[in-house]
Amino acid sequence: MASPAAAATAPPPAHADGWTPTVAGHSLPAVTGPRSATVQRQTKETKVEVRIDIDGSGKCVTQTPVGFLNHMLDQIASHGLFDVYVAAEGDTWIDDHHTVEDIALALGGALAQALGDRKGIHRFGEFTAPLDEALTHVVLDLSGRAHLSCNLEIPAQRIGNFDTELVEHFFMSFANTSGTTLHIRQLAGKNSHHIVEATFKAFARALRRACEVDERRAGKIASSKGVLTQQ
Numbered sequence: 409m410a411s412p413a414a415a416a417t418a419p420p421p422a423h424a425d426g427w428t429p430t431v432a433g434h435s436l437p438a439v440t441g442p443r444s445a446t447v448q449r450q451t452k453e454t455k456v457e458v459r460i461d462i463d464g465s466g467k468c469v470t471q472t473p474v475g476f477l478n479h480m481l482d483q484i485a486s487h488g489l490f491d492v493y494v495a496a497e498g499d500t501w502i503d504d505h506h507t508v509e510d511i512a513l514a515l516g517g518a519l520a521q522a523l524g525d526r527k528g529i530h531r532f533g534e535f536t537a538p539l540d541e542a543l544t545h546v547v548l549d550l551s552g553r554a555h556l557s558c559n560l561e562i563p564a565q566r567i568g569n570f571d572t573e574l575v576e577h578f579f580m581s582f583a584n585t586s587g588t589t590l591h592i593r594q595l596a597g598k599n600s601h602h603i604v605e606a607t608f609k610a611f612a613r614a615l616r617r618a619c620e621v622d623e624r625r626a627g628k629i630a631s632s633k634g635v636l637t638q639q
């Protein structure tokens with residue numbers, strides 16, 4: 409794994425077929441902070457590039473073919489105070505599954521790379537976010553181990569044309585590549601858009617706390633085992 413500093417300064421490798429991830433005709437903004445990273449992922453199903461700066465200011469630029477996911481990525485950036493830039497193409501003529509999964513895998517991978525050895529961070533985070541009648545509690549641990557428990561009960565099968573079963577799949581994929589133990593508890597909610605958006609807001613705030621530097625930790629790893637990057 410590249411160090412955060414190296415990840416921030418190295419230019420991203422070109423995609424094999426020369427695909428240039430762009431937003432509205434422009435290249436994705438650069439990420440240059442000490443805790444930032446760029447991840448590209450290309451398969452026969454999708455091409456994805458994700459850039460994240462953990463110590464950002466909530467900027468979000470997305471160009472993916474999944475409109476509702478763009479809206480949720482914006483929640484992660486604005487409530488996590490991360491800068492998040494995502495460009496993606498995918499086989500959405502089948503459905504959104506591969507595209508949503510691969511964006512989540514790339515986002516998790518970028519976060520893991522940007523966190524580096526996870527020294528000095530709070531490691532744990534939790535937040536309960538309402539959106540009108542919806543209320544979701546998210547607890548997470550940047551433990552290095554992937555786990556998802558999720559009890560979301562989203563009444564509608566679709567929000568717009570977004571398949572709501574992809575919400576849980578997004579978080580599972582993110583947990584897998586970021587090494588996050590993630591618990592999501594829906595406490596209330598009737599409106600599907602509200603339930604999902606409350607979840608992403610709670611996730612963003614919990615993740616922000618977990619990633620933030622714990623001054624009292626003085627740069628040490630928040631683990632009695634001494635390491636947070638091994639399974």
Ligand SMILES: [Mn+2]
Pocket residue numbers: 479601605
């Ligand atoms: Mn909304």
